[in-house]
């Protein structure tokens with residue numbers, strides 16, 4: 001079998017890298033050439049512990065044989081089937097298995113190819129659903145400050161990250177934002193859900209009243225905001241959002257692209273927080289990151305609202321060439337088998353507490369101003385260097401990589417989300433290295 005040589009290409013110029021400091025990278029590249037289990041292999045032959053499950057997606061660990069073999073077999077058997085007006089069995093089998101994991105009522109799935117596409121799909125379904133049920137004036141979308149919903153125009157409009165929005169023009173009309181829930185003054189160093197801040201959900205009442213409820217189609221939030229630094233919802237906050245949405249006929253969307261597939265120690269955040277939204281967006285852990293694929297779960301009432309009119313007519317004018325791609329479905333089915341066989345959604349071995357203890361043991365390290373955790377997600381917030389935001393955390397990232405650990409940083413926050421197969425020894429390795437990195441940082 002051909003293997004990729006462990007060499008670094010000598011022309012790095014052509015590839016315009018996403019969400020990267022291109023010039024810095026190309027001066028001093030960091031290349032992975034292989035991965036297995038909890039470790040990447042670098043071009044210079046080092047093993048790097050994956051503290052981030054790639055980009056929050058490799059939940060079952062790298063190079064899982066069952067997934068590799070399923071993908072190989074699928075490519076050989078049925079490489080592609082048209083997604084429109086045609087089907088293939090695995091797309092239906094996967095949809096049924098996915099819905100069986102969900103709370104009752106979330107029993108339909110629409111396939112996409114990424115988290116960003118899942119978000120666009122959910123926003124469009126929400127608006128179209130309101131129209132389908134006769135609420136034709138509802139077009140407004142409410143997101144939240146510090147929310148990340150991917151990079152397409154709908155997603156950056158409802159998203160709340162200034163740098164992702166400010167250079168791209170006026171964005172969507174009719175969008176407003178809830179305040180974020182991050183409150184260091186009241187909640188620093190909380191384990192799990194913070195006690196303070198449920199009242200921030202009441203801001204939704206104010207926003208809805210301002211615009212008139214009959215114009216509001218949907219609210220979208222990440223149950224736990226991941227990309228802006230692991231912002232965990234205050235106790236009772238999500239339940240309150242649900243109540244207000246119910247009161248005003250607003251569709252509630254949970255963006256579970258990160259929180260789905262076991263990240264919180266439950267199958268999804270909807271299980272963890274016991275709050276049922278109307279639509280759920282997913283991607284990442286759906287295929288363990290192996291094949292790009294996403295999915296949107298929809299409540300029965302939403303699906304049913306579209307199933308009207310002559311039966312030769314298309315009900316929803318939306319979809320992607322690669323929706324429900326056979327290879328993606330094969331990867332996802334194998335991935336669901338692993339999650340079930342290894343009980344990765346709810347490990348019963350005390351790993352969540354072990355992870356939390358190890359994470360919070362860094363509280364005494366210099367420049368650390370907050371630590372927070374939920375499931376197998378943790379964040380360490382650093383005091384920024386005056387006048388140079390993001391620099392300290394980015395230096396930690398570079399230094400960690402030199403010390404054989406992959407972490408992720410956003411602003412001056414370090415986010416950690418190891419694959420769900422992580423062992424206690426690897427947790428010790430992760431936090432031992434990180435302590436060393438942070439203690440030796442300016």
Ligand code: PLP
Nearest residue numbers: 114115116148149150255257258
């Ligand atoms: N939504 C959330 C909550 C995410 O965390 C992400 C990616 O990190 C996305 C959407 C976008 O996913 P993708 O990068 O697959 O488009």
